[in-house]
Amino acid sequence: MTTLTISLRVNGIEETHEIPVNQTLLSFLRDTLDLTGAKEGCNEGECGACLVLLDGRAVNACLTLAVEANGREVTTIEGLGHAGDLHPLQAAFLKHAAVQCGFCTPGMIIAALGLLRDNPDPSEEEVRWAMSGNLCRCTGYRQILDAVQEAAAVMRGDPAPEAAP
Amino acid sequence: MSEPRWIGQDVPRIDGLEKVTGAARYTADLKFPRLLHAHVVRSPHAHARVLDVRVEKALRVPGVRATATGREFPFHTGIYLKDQTVFATDRVRYWGDAVAAVAAETPEAAAEAAALVEVEYEPLPAIFEVEEGLAPGAALVHPDLGRYECVPWVTPRPGTNVCNHLKMRKGDYEGALASCAHVFENTFQVPQVQHVPLESHVAVARADLAGKVEVFTSAQSPFTVRHLLCTCFSLPHGDVRVTVPAVGGGFGGKAGIGIEPIVVALATKTRGRWVRLWIERAEEFYATVVRQGLTATLVSGVDQKGKVQAQKLHFLWNCGAYGGYGVNVVRAAGYTCGGAYEFPHVWGDSIGVYTNRPVGSAYRGFGMSEIHWALEQQMEMVARELGIDPVEFRLRNCLGPGKSTVTGQVLDEHSGRVDRCIERVAEMLDLRPDRPRTPYRGKGMACAVKAPAMPNDASSSVVLKFAEDGVLEVLISGIDYGQGLKTVAAQYAAEALDLPMESIRVRGNPDTDLSPYDWQTVASRQTWATGNAVLRGAEELKTQLFAMAAQALAVPATELRCQNGSVVHDASGRALPITRLAMGYQYPDGHTIGGPVAAAASFVPEGLIFLDPETGQSPKPVAKWTFGAQAIEVVVDPETGQYRVERVAACYDVGKVVNPGMIRGQTYGGVMQGLGTGMMEELIVEKPSGRVANASLMDYKIPSTEDLPPEILVDYVETPQADGPLGARGIGEHTMIPTAAALANAIFDACGVRILEMPITAEKVLAGLKKVRSDPGSGSGSHPPESEASEER
Numbered sequence: 001m002t003t004l005t006i007s008l009r010v011n012g013i014e015e016t017h018e019i020p021v022n023q024t025l026l027s028f029l030r031d032t033l034d035l036t037g038a039k040e041g042c043n044e045g046e047c048g049a050c051l052v053l054l055d056g057r058a059v060n061a062c063l064t065l066a067v068e069a070n071g072r073e074v075t076t077i078e079g080l081g082h083a084g085d086l087h088p089l090q091a092a093f094l095k096h097a098a099v100q101c102g103f104c105t106p107g108m109i110i111a112a113l114g115l116l117r118d119n120p121d122p123s124e125e126e127v128r129w130a131m132s133g134n135l136c137r138c139t140g141y142r143q144i145l146d147a148v149q150e151a152a153a154v155m156r157g158d159p160a161p162e163a164a165p
Numbered sequence: 166m167s168e169p170r171w172i173g174q175d176v177p178r179i180d181g182l183e184k185v186t187g188a189a190r191y192t193a194d195l196k197f198p199r200l201l202h203a204h205v206v207r208s209p210h211a212h213a214r215v216l217d218v219r220v221e222k223a224l225r226v227p228g229v230r231a232t233a234t235g236r237e238f239p240f241h242t243g244i245y246l247k248d249q250t251v252f253a254t255d256r257v258r259y260w261g262d263a264v265a266a267v268a269a270e271t272p273e274a275a276a277e278a279a280a281l282v283e284v285e286y287e288p289l290p291a292i293f294e295v296e297e298g299l300a301p302g303a304a305l306v307h308p309d310l311g312r313y314e315c316v317p318w319v320t321p322r323p324g325t326n327v328c329n330h331l332k333m334r335k336g337d338y339e340g341a342l343a344s345c346a347h348v349f350e351n352t353f354q355v356p357q358v359q360h361v362p363l364e365s366h367v368a369v370a371r372a373d374l375a376g377k378v379e380v381f382t383s384a385q386s387p388f389t390v391r392h393l394l395c396t397c398f399s400l401p402h403g404d405v406r407v408t409v410p411a412v413g414g415g416f417g418g419k420a421g422i423g424i425e426p427i428v429v430a431l432a433t434k435t436r437g438r439w440v441r442l443w444i445e446r447a448e449e450f451y452a453t454v455v456r457q458g459l460t461a462t463l464v465s466g467v468d469q470k471g472k473v474q475a476q477k478l479h480f481l482w483n484c485g486a487y488g489g490y491g492v493n494v495v496r497a498a499g500y501t502c503g504g505a506y507e508f509p510h511v512w513g514d515s516i517g518v519y520t521n522r523p524v525g526s527a528y529r530g531f532g533m534s535e536i537h538w539a540l541e542q543q544m545e546m547v548a549r550e551l552g553i554d555p556v557e558f559r560l561r562n563c564l565g566p567g568k569s570t571v572t573g574q575v576l577d578e579h580s581g582r583v584d585r586c587i588e589r590v591a592e593m594l595d596l597r598p599d600r601p602r603t604p605y606r607g608k609g610m611a612c613a614v615k616a617p618a619m620p621n622d623a624s625s626s627v628v629l630k631f632a633e634d635g636v637l638e639v640l641i642s643g644i645d646y647g648q649g650l651k652t653v654a655a656q657y658a659a660e661a662l663d664l665p666m667e668s669i670r671v672r673g674n675p676d677t678d679l680s681p682y683d684w685q686t687v688a689s690r691q692t693w694a695t696g697n698a699v700l701r702g703a704e705e706l707k708t709q710l711f712a713m714a715a716q717a718l719a720v721p722a723t724e725l726r727c728q729n730g731s732v733v734h735d736a737s738g739r740a741l742p743i744t745r746l747a748m749g750y751q752y753p754d755g756h757t758i759g760g761p762v763a764a765a766a767s768f769v770p771e772g773l774i775f776l777d778p779e780t781g782q783s784p785k786p787v788a789k790w791t792f793g794a795q796a797i798e799v800v801v802d803p804e805t806g807q808y809r810v811e812r813v814a815a816c817y818d819v820g821k822v823v824n825p826g827m828i829r830g831q832t833y834g835g836v837m838q839g840l841g842t843g844m845m846e847e848l849i850v851e852k853p854s855g856r857v858a859n860a861s862l863m864d865y866k867i868p869s870t871e872d873l874p875p876e877i878l879v880d881y882v883e884t885p886q887a888d889g890p891l892g893a894r895g896i897g898e899h900t901m902i903p904t905a906a907a908l909a910n911a912i913f914d915a916c917g918v919r920i921l922e923m924p925i926t927a928e929k930v931l932a933g934l935k936k937v938r939s940d941p942g943s944g945s946g947s948h949p950p951e952s953e954a955s956e957e958r
Contacts, residue, residue, distance in 0.1 A: 039413070042862050100646075105184050137361055143826075
C-alpha cells in the first residue's frame with residue numbers, strides 16, 4: 001500500500017501522519033485520530049452524517065481523501081464546544097429538542113455552521129436548502145430548523161429571542 | 166401526588182450534551198484491539214437449494230482468520246417462530262440470504278475472501294407476491310414449517326406458505342351484511358419499505374478462552390438478544406454478555422435479534438479476538454429487515470343511518486423469507502383490524518404469507534400504518550359515496566367509552582378518546598364540509614389506534630440507588646435511541662422523590678451482566694413500563710429513607726414526606742437532606758443506621774387474556790390503546806401530478822404529556838416518516854432475480870428538509886391511562902400510523918384521484934387525473950367533483 005505523509009490542522013491542533021493514499025478523510029478522523037463525532041451513515045455522500053469543515057466549507061468526509069486535506073484546516077464536531085462552553089448551535093439544538101438518536105446531529109451542526117459562515121442571516125428556505133443533504137430519520141427536521149435559526153440570531157448578536165415555543 | 170413538578174415540563178434531553186458534542190459513542194465508534202472484520206457471503210438467488218459451500222480458497226487469502234457456514238451453524242433463531250438459521254443450510258430463501266461469513270484482519274481481505282467462497286446452488290421457483298404464495302401447488306418457502314419451534318399463540322400452517330393466521334369473528338357478519346342498505350368493497354396495497362436508521366446495523370463480539378461471549382451491538386433489546394443467542398448457540402445466560410452503546414435509530418429494525426448470531430458464530434472460531442460486522446448501507450436495505458407488504462380487501466356494510474354494521478377485513482401480509490418476528494405483526498393487525506371504530510359484526514382474517522423477498526419484521530407502527538392505509542381510506546370512500554361528511558361519519562362510528570372493539574373488549578373512561586382527537590384535527594385544519602374551496606387544494610384526515618403488541622408477560626425492571634454524592638442513579642435497560650427514555654425516567658424519579666433534576670443520573674446503555682432485566686424497547690411501551698417501574702422503586706426508596714429519618718428525627722415515619730431533596734416532618738419543622746441519608750444516617754456520636762439506599766422494582770401489565778383461537782375474542786387482549794388522528798392539506802399540480810403537503814395537524818390522546826418538547830419531536834418525526842412511506846418509499850424487488858433494485862439512499866429516497874411541510878400543528882388530549890405512570894400511555898409509533906392514509910384522502914379531496922397503492926407518486930396522481938378527465942361524469946364528493954374509485958356492489 002502506497003503511503004504519504006500529511007500535515008494538517010484538526011480542530012486547531014497540528015497533526016502529521018503517514019497514511020495510505022486511499023484513506024478517506026472520514027477514516028483518518030475516526031480510525032487514526034479517534035475523532036468519532038463524524039459518522040459513517042452511507043459511505044457515498046448521500047446522508048451528510050460525516051460532514052466536517054475543510055477550510056471552513058462543509059464537505060462529506062467519506063468522499064474526501066485524507067491527502068486532500070494536506071496543509072489545510074479541518075474542523076469536526078469535537079472542535080466546536082464542550083460541556084460548560086457550548087457553541088451556540090449546540091446549545092440551540094439542546095434547547096429546541098432537535099436531537100433524538102443523535103447520529104445525524106454532528107453532521108447537522110456542521111452543515112449549519114458551514115451555512116452560517118457564508119450567510120449569517122438565512123431565510124428558512126435557505127436553511128432547508130443548505131441542510132437538504134443531511135438526512136435525519138428521527139426528528140422530522142422541524143426542531144432542527146428552529147434551532148439553526150435561533151443559533152444564527154445568537155451568533156449575529158441579535159437581542160435574545162423569545163423562549164422556545 | 167399533588168400537581169406534578171417535573172412530569173409535563175420541558176426538561177432538556179439528559180443525553181443531549183454527549184450527542185451535540187460528538188462525545189456519544191455508538192457501537193462503530195468503540196475501539197477494540199486487533200479487531201477482525203467480518204463480511205457476509207449472500208445469496209445471488211431468490212430461492213435455491215444449497216448443494217455445497219466450499220471455503221478453501223477464501224481461507225487462503227492473506228489475513229483471513231476464519232469462515233463460518235450453515236453446515237457448522239445450523240442453529241435456529243427467531244423470536245416467536247424459529248424459522249431462520251444463522252446461515253442458510255439446505256436452501257436460500259431471498260436474494261441476500263446469508264450463506265457464510267468470513268473474518269479477516271482487514272475489511273478488504275474479508276471482502277476478497279467472501280467473494281472466493283464457492284457456493285453451488287440449484288435454483289428453485291421463487292414467489293414474490295402473496296397470491297402466488299397462496300396458490301395451490303405453490304413452491305414452499307419453508308417445507309419444514311411444521312418442525313419449527315413456535316410460541317403457542319402463533320399458528321403456522323405446515324404444508325403451505327402461511328406462517329400465521331389470526332381469525333377475528335365478532336357477531337353475525339353474514340347476517341348483518343345481508344340486511345345492510347349499502348355495501349362497499351375495495352382492495353389496497355402497501356409495499357415493503359425499509360426502516361433506514363441513520364446508523365446501520367453493527368455488532369462486535371468476542372468469545373474468550375474461558376467460554377464467555379461478549380457482544381456490543383446496535384440493538385433495541387439487549388436481553389432478548391442475549392436470550393436468543395443463548396437458545397441459538399446452547400449457551401448458559403451467564404456466558405453471554407450483551408452491551409448496547411448509543412443507538413443511531415432503530416424504528417423496529419433493531420428489535421428482536423438481528424446480525425448478532427453471524428458475528429458470534431465467527432467469534433467462536435477466532436477465540437480471543439474481537440470480530441466486527443458492520444452492515445453497509447446497501448446491505449441494510451435488503452439484508453437486514455423491512456416492513457412487510459400488505460394486500461388488504463375490505464367489505465363494509467352500512468345501514469340507512471350511516472352506521473357500519475358489518476365489516477370484513479382480509480389482510481394478506483407479504484412476510485418475505487422469514488417470519489420469526491413478522492408473525493406477531495400479522496397477529497397484532499388481526500386483533501386491531503377494526504382500527505379506531507366500533508363494528509358490531511366483524512369477519513377478519515390476518516394471514517402471513519412467506520415469499521422470496523427480503524425479511525419482514527417489526528417496523529414503527531407494527532402493522533398499524535399498513536392496515537390504516539386501507540381502513541381509513543375505506544371509511545372516507547364510504548362516507549363520500551353516502552354523501553356524509555367524512556368527519557361526521559368517523560364520529561358516528563368511532564370507538565369510545567362503553568363501546569366494544571373487534572375482540573369484544575368494552576372500553577372504559579380510561580381508554581382514551583379518539584372522538585376528541587378527530588374533532589381537534591378537524592378544527593385545526595378546518596375540515597367543515599362547507600369550508601371555502603380552492604381547485605386542486607384538498608384536505609383529508611385519518612384516525613389511528615395501536616396497542617403494545619407483545620407477550621402478556623413482557624416486563625421492565627429498574628434499579629434505583631443513591632451514590633456517595635447523594636445523587637440518585639437510575640439503572641434502566643430500555644434503550645434510549647432518541648425517543649427520550651433516559652430523560653423521561655429521570656423525570657419520573659424526580660417527580661416521585663421531589664428531587665431536583667441535577668440530583669438524578671440515568672444509566673442506560675445496558676450491559677446484561679449488570680443491568681436490570683427489560684424485555685425489549687418496542688411497542689411504544691417504555692415510558693409506560695419503565696415509568697411505572699421507576700415510580701414503584703421510588704416508593705421503596707421512600708420507605709427506606711423515611712425509616713432512617715423517623716429514627717434520626719424521632720418522629721413517626723408516616724408523617725414524613727420528600728421535599729426538594731430533603732425528608733421533612735411538617736409538624737415539627739424538622740428536615741434531613743437526602744445527602745445525609747443516602748449512604749445511611751450517622752449520629753453525632755458516630756454510630757450509623759440504615760446503609761446505602763437502593764431498590765429494585767419491576768412492572769408487568771396485569772389482567773391480559775389470550776385471544777380465543779377460533780374467534781379472536783378477549784375481554785382484555787392488550788394492556789392499553791393509544792388513539793389519535795391526523796389531517797393533511799395538499800395542493801396538487803393538475804399538469805404534472807406533483808403535489809405539495811402544505812399543512813399537517815396531529816392530535817393524540819396520550820394520557821399525560823410527560824415532556825412537551827420531546828413529544829413534539831416524536832410527532833414531527835412520525836409525521837415525516839409517515840409522509841416518506843406515503844409519498845416516496847418502496848423497496849423495488851426485481852423479478853425473477855429477487856434483487857433489490859434501489860438499495861441506496863440515492864435510489865431509495867427518504868424525506869429531507871425539502872419535504873418538510875411548512876406547517877405541522879400538534880395537540881394532545883390527556884385522558885389518564887388507569888395503569889399509566891401518572892396517566893401516561895405510549896406515543897412513539899402512533900405518530901406515523903394515520904399519515905399516509907390522511908394524505909391519500911387529501912389527494913382525493915384535491916383532485917378526485919383515489920390512490921389505493923402506496924406510495925402516492927406524482928406518476929400515479931397524473932395517471933389518475935387523466936382517467937377522471939376522460940370520465941368526468943362519475944364524480945362524487947371531491948373538489949373539483951370527480952370520480953371516486955370505491956366500488957359499491
